[in-house]
Amino acid sequence: MTNAAAPTMVDFERAREIVARVAQPTPLQTSRFLTELTGADQVFMKCENLQRTGSYKLRGAYHRMSQLSAQERERGVVAASAGNHAQGVAFAARELGITATIYMPKGVALPKLQATRNYGARVVLEGHSVEEALRAANEFSASSGAVFIPPFDHEAVIAGQGTIALEMLEEAPEIETIVVPIGGGGLIAGVAAAAKIWAAERGRKMRIIGVQAENAAPYPPSLEAGKPLTIKTRPTIADGIAVARPGTLNFAVIKDYVDEVVTVSEDDLSRAILLLLERAKLVVEPAGAAGVAAMVAGKISCSGSIATILSGGNIDPMLMQRVISHGLAASDRYLKLRVMLPDRPGQLARVAEIVSAADANVVEVLHTRHDGGLQINEVELELHIETRGVEHAEEVIRALSDEGFKFRRGAR
Known part of the structure; x- marks a missing residue:
């Protein structure tokens, strides 16, 4: 990017050309049941749960890795993740002919572990949390020279994730509000900047709303304080967006481009997953259902044409079983x-x-x-x-x- 805190449409258009080599243009579905539930004029769902590797993460990972020099590619890449980022990096590395080492915490869901290995990455199980795996990945990077691929806090990652907004607005330019799950902030930083710039070029306004799991929500207090803060998280089923601290670059973009950040409960997430399964016939992981959870729970004002991003569908079958039971009880x-x-x-x-x-x-x-x-x-x-x-x-x-x-x- 020309400026990490102020990406341009040129950044996103260039990223889109690169990301299109591997990422599918996922469906943008209209949702009659969400339209009726929320009272909005129209509700859209961007189905990144149907993306290759099961989430949007492939976009940012591939865009970042495509920028590596021949010498950097020769040294290989390393990443740490419990799921979606791991699979995105592994798939992108395979497509680019780069050796990938992925550190994952012990006890990671078996389907995510197998998928990462099946994409050709060398997986190392380290520690009992993503933080421990992250420390090990950074140590490996320092000792081996492998390039560390961050999950969200990098200009190229932000630009890669922002390509989702361009696809959405090209297909449905009437969209007025976009609701986005937030973890570290790479997805919403890219989407918010791309969508706001797109709207400004057309003399229009665009509302961007972020959603975090209330058990792991560093953005509301950080935005109030005007700087990234580290919080103590509690367990949440939305492991894909469970972070203790905002990304530094992400925070700068979000502060300028995101209008509001709300939180949802575990019950809200469970109900949303069940609703998407029953009414839309879509398998969506808890993090990916956060936007729907916020709309159904009445956490945001739904008016005009509103869209949300179903950011991933990589849910462990054992967790799905528990979530369905919990969702039934919550409903x-x-x-x-x-x-x-x-x-x-x-x-x-x-x-x-x-x-x-x-x-x-x-x-x-x-x-x-x-x-x-x-x-x-x-x-x-x-x-x-x-x-x-x-x-x-x-x-x-x-x-x-x-x-x-x-x-x-x-x-x-």
């Missing part, structure tokens, strides 16, 4: 109740009849007399019930309450 489609019963015959059958009469389905039952909070003549019945949603769940609860049963929501 009141999977209701868990602890019902207190008098310890006498027929009470279980009576509860089952009430639930059945409300057209709900009991999928699991736990019956116990040994909880410390129970009276000597009481038993507790834990019910896991399938419902059709919030209103139906309330019908089931009301039916039990009307029959005089005491209960608490949630499992033991």
Whole structure:
């Protein structure tokens, strides 16, 4: 880029020509169900979950590596990642004929580990976190001369990710707002700068909104402080955007070009994944569903034509299983109740009849007399019930309450 804090349209156009050698122009789908849910005029979804390697990361990695000199390519590249960046670097290295070494934390999801190896990279398992793998990758770079490929904090990476905005606006120039997941900030820095410059050249306004998982959200406090801050993160299913500190270059661009940053909860993310699976037939990882989560949760004002980027689809099947279960519970489609019963015959059958009469389905039952909070003549019945949603769940609860049963929501 001519200036790291002020990329130009020339930067993005050049990047687009290079990125087009490997990246597919992913679909920009209109979403009727999101349009109805949000009240926007129209909602678009940019399906980077369908990109080669399963995420947008290929764009920035390939663009950065395409700039390496012959001597640098000979030394090889190194990166650290738990998933999407690893696969993007491995694939780009294979296409460019460069040897790649990828450090991944121990315990990384098996599908991501296998995919990275299948793209031809040498994978080294190091540490139990991305931070530990990152330290090892930097040490390897210093000792071997391999070029370190950062996941977000580099001008060429930012320009590569910004090519997504050009594709979106070329296909749907009516877009007025773009909602983007944020981790370190490479994706939103590129998209925001490209989209804002594109709009300014046409005398238009463009709104850019970033979304972080609330358990790993350094951008809101950093923007308030006017400088990148390091925060203490908590576990989140959105591991693709779980960072403790904004990228330095990314922060400078985001401060100038992004209008708002909001956060979403784990329940919001789970509901969004389930919604995309059921209504759009799209498999999207938690980080990639952050924009949809923000819209559905009412975290942003949805008006006019709005678009979000489904940034990745690399979700571990075991996590998908847990997320679907959690999403069902968060949407009141999977209701868990602890019902207190008098310890006498027929009470279980009576509860089952009430639930059945409300057209709900009991999928699991736990019956116990040994909880410390129970009276000597009481038993507790834990019910896991399938419902059709919030209103139906309330019908089931009301039916039990009307029959005089005491209960608490949630499992033991």
